[in-house]
Amino acid sequence: xxxxxxVFLVLAxxxxxxxxxxxxxxxxxxxxxxxxxxxxxxxxxxxxQGAEFVxxxxxxxxxGAIMVLFVFVIMLLNAGEEERTNMSSMAHYVGVxxxxxxxxxxxxxxxxxxxxxxxxxxxxxxxxxxxxxLFREYVFPFELTSFLILIALLGALVLARREESE
Amino acid sequence: xxxxSYFLVLSAVLFGLGVVAFxxxxxxxxxxMSIELMLNAVNLAFVTFSRALGQLQGQVFVFFVIxxxxxxxxxxxxxxxxxxxxxxxxxxxxxDSLKD
Amino acid sequence: MNEFAVxxxxxxxxxxxxxxxxxxxxxxxAYLTWFERKVVAxxxxxxxxxxxxxxxxxxxxxxxxxxxxxxxxxxxxxxxxAYFLAPFxxxxxxxxxxxVIPFGPKEFSVFGQSTPLSITNLNIGLLVxxxxxxxxxxxxxxxxxxxxxxxxxxxxxxxxxxxxxxELALTMSVVGVILMAGTFNLSEIVNAQQGFHxxxxxxxxxxxxxFPQVLGFLLFFTSAVAETNRAPFDLAEAESELVAGFxxxxxxxxxxxxxxxxxxxxxxxxxxxxxxxxxxxxxPFPQTPIWAWTHYIPAAxxxxxxxxxxxxxxxxITMFGRVVLxxxxxxxxxxxxxxxxxxxxxxxxxxxxxxxxxxxxxxxxVWVRGTLPRFRYDQLMGFGWKLLxxxxxxxxxxTSLAIVWTQQ
Numbered sequence: 191x192x193x194x195x196x197v198f199l200v201l202a203x204x205x206x207x208x209x210x211x212x213x214x215x216x217x218x219x220x221x222x223x224x225x226x227x228x229x230x231x232x233x234x235x236x237x238x239q240g241a242e243f244v245x246x247x248x249x250x251x252x253x254g255a256i257m258v259l260f261v262f263v264i265m266l267l268n269a270g271e272e273e274r275t276n277m278s279s280m281a282h283y284v285g286v287x288x289x290x291x292x293x294x295x296x297x298x299x300x301x302x303x304x305x306x307x308x309x310x311x312x313x314x315x316x317x318x319x320x321x322x323x324l325f326r327e328y329v330f331p332f333e334l335t336s337f338l339i340l341i342a343l344l345g346a347l348v349l350a351r352r353e354e355s356e
Numbered sequence: 357x358x359x360x361s362y363f364l365v366l367s368a369v370l371f372g373l374g375v376v377a378f379x380x381x382x383x384x385x386x387x388x389m390s391i392e393l394m395l396n397a398v399n400l401a402f403v404t405f406s407r408a409l410g411q412l413q414g415q416v417f418v419f420f421v422i423x424x425x426x427x428x429x430x431x432x433x434x435x436x437x438x439x440x441x442x443x444x445x446x447x448x449x450x451x452d453s454l455k456d
Numbered sequence: 457m458n459e460f461a462v463x464x465x466x467x468x469x470x471x472x473x474x475x476x477x478x479x480x481x482x483x484x485x486a487y488l489t490w491f492e493r494k495v496v497a498x499x500x501x502x503x504x505x506x507x508x509x510x511x512x513x514x515x516x517x518x519x520x521x522x523x524x525x526x527x528x529x530x531x532x533x534x535x536x537x538a539y540f541l542a543p544f545x546x547x548x549x550x551x552x553x554x555x556v557i558p559f560g561p562k563e564f565s566v567f568g569q570s571t572p573l574s575i576t577n578l579n580i581g582l583l584v585x586x587x588x589x590x591x592x593x594x595x596x597x598x599x600x601x602x603x604x605x606x607x608x609x610x611x612x613x614x615x616x617x618x619x620x621x622x623e624l625a626l627t628m629s630v631v632g633v634i635l636m637a638g639t640f641n642l643s644e645i646v647n648a649q650q651g652f653h654x655x656x657x658x659x660x661x662x663x664x665x666x667f668p669q670v671l672g673f674l675l676f677f678t679s680a681v682a683e684t685n686r687a688p689f690d691l692a693e694a695e696s697e698l699v700a701g702f703x704x705x706x707x708x709x710x711x712x713x714x715x716x717x718x719x720x721x722x723x724x725x726x727x728x729x730x731x732x733x734x735x736x737x738x739x740p741f742p743q744t745p746i747w748a749w750t751h752y753i754p755a756a757x758x759x760x761x762x763x764x765x766x767x768x769x770x771x772x773i774t775m776f777g778r779v780v781l782x783x784x785x786x787x788x789x790x791x792x793x794x795x796x797x798x799x800x801x802x803x804x805x806x807x808x809x810x811x812x813x814x815x816x817x818x819x820x821x822v823w824v825r826g827t828l829p830r831f832r833y834d835q836l837m838g839f840g841w842k843l844l845x846x847x848x849x850x851x852x853x854x855t856s857l858a859i860v861w862t863q864q
Contacts, residue, residue, distance in 0.1 A: 206369055235403075323412050338427050
């Protein structure tokens with residue numbers, strides 16, 4: 191077993207543990223922390239594949255902005271523990287096993303289908319190549335995303351604003 | 357060198373767990389988080405395929421996914437705040453006035 | 457030993473480097489508190505710490521012992537896990553960021569293995585720093601939320617909102633430098649600043665070509681002070697409103713960890729400002745034979761400081777001081793002589809100038825705290841969003857225009 195595979199196994203274990211913890215935790219803050227763990231582990235996996243810039247962006251945008259927004263809203267709304275709804279026996283005895291079967295099934299078939307796939311590129315992707323592609327070939331979609339963000343910004347503003355009371 | 361299929365299996369497991377979380381959780385914030393988890397799993401697949409095919413386009417796509425996720429989080433959390441203000445709860449089963 | 461180093465480069469080279477750097481950093485953190493108290497005291501015409509050891513030099517040690525032996529209180533109803541996680545997260549992230557800082561150009565050898573003067577030299581060093589900084593918000597937010605108390609919650613909300621807002625301006629203000637250097641690698645950014653205008657004015661990014669980053673530097677430093685939650689942007693701990701902000705409920709060593717995290721991020725920001733805008737380890741003097749005497753500045757500075765300490769120390773009030781201060785002075789003189797040796801002369805240039813610049817920035821940090829009054833919260837947010845962010849975008853546009861224009 192090479193060192194890379196060992197690193198992969200550790201990071202993958204952390205990511206899966208985080209994702210399971212996201213489901214099991216009752217408090218939204220704990221779920222959010224689990225998700226942040228998954229994201230950091232994924233950033234490590236991107237680094238392992240030589241995608242340095244994506245790894246940094248993953249942590250800066252997902253970890254440092256989007257999840258902060260989540261934590262912020264949880265703090266702001268003072269969201270408490272999730273209410274336990276009376277799980278019907280149907281959900282308990284059929285739903286949970288079905289969920290497990292679904293995950294295993296998907297992983298199995300995807301693993302089987304790609305078993306003999308070999309990585310064609312190796313080494314580190316240079317940020318320069320990536321930005322050339324992003325700002326030359328994909329400059330139009332890139333500009334469109336800025337419109338998307340602007341619209342999202344306005345939408346969030348309109349939604350969260352308190353109505354002026356007469 | 358880690359085989360490509362390892363990454364893809366991990367991506368599938370994470371995506372599946374995201375789907376399970378989406379179905380099982382009752383808190384609207386956690387449901388949002390499970391969507392983010394699924395998007396992350398897809399990003400991992402994009403980066404893996406980008407390396408497997410030797411093309412950078414996969415990584416460019418990850419940026420677009422991240423941007424869309426950010427926009428979605430901003431609007432979605434705005435809606436969550438609005439629901440909480442009007443209904444006083446975050447439990448999706450109690451937001452059911454369209455049912456009656 | 458050499459064979460062992462070849463077989464296990466991580467154990468033999470990286471680990472000792474990390475241990476030494478961590479030791480130096482933690483000592484520097486402790487003495488930074490002493491430095492800050494002294495400087496602020498002198499600004500306010502007081503003496504500052506004076507009792508524990510000569511000139512209060514043992515005060516950090518006494519503070520550390522005090523923190524260790526205080527009662528560690530956990531508030532009732534606190535979320536235990538997050539309450540414990542928050543200070544660890546804050547401190548470990550603040551300390552990790554020092555790992556990508558390069559302290560000098562030269563390589564030195566440990567057990568026959570040549571290694572650079574930094575723990576790692578990453579292609580995306582600058583981005584890693586920003587990633588670590590952006591994760592630092594969680595320490596503050598979790599501390600505020602998990603304490604289950606209203607002042608910490610408000611303080612935590614305030615400072616996390618502030619950190620997220622100023623991070624934008626911080627990142628945008630650096631883009632100009634990245635454009636001019638064309639890389640995220642911190643060592644290469646420093647190397648891109650070599651050279652001199654008209655033979656004697658250093659070509660640091662602050663006054664660089666094609667577009668001087670004066671505006672970028674001012675924006676960077678302002679938003680960095682806000683990002684580290686320091687005065688005059690320390691609204692999270694506005695005593696008159698919020699008791700102590702997010703760490704109100706923390707006591708004992710956990711409080712000390714927040715304290716150390718704040719000072720560690722001050723050091724990181726100073727390092728970053730030095731690297732990005734002030735030429736990092738580059739000497740401000742040209743490397744021509746006429747200026748060769750400047751290589752002896754480190755040696756002369758240490759020796760002069762040592763001599764001054766000896767002269768002052770022998771006349772100190774207490775017996776203890778009359779022994780300790782001259783000994784310290786002698787040590788400084790010895791360091792000066794060591795720096796003057798032909799073998800060391802080149803090696804100490806980089807670290808000396810780098811540490812000197814960092815010290816100047818730390819002084820400015822403390823100076824600002826001793827001088828300026830605190831902002832009001834709405835002023836703070838307006839300042840960040842309506843002034844700093846637009847100006848940083850203007851800086852990016854102007855820099856890229858200048859680069860395109862000069863390249864044609």
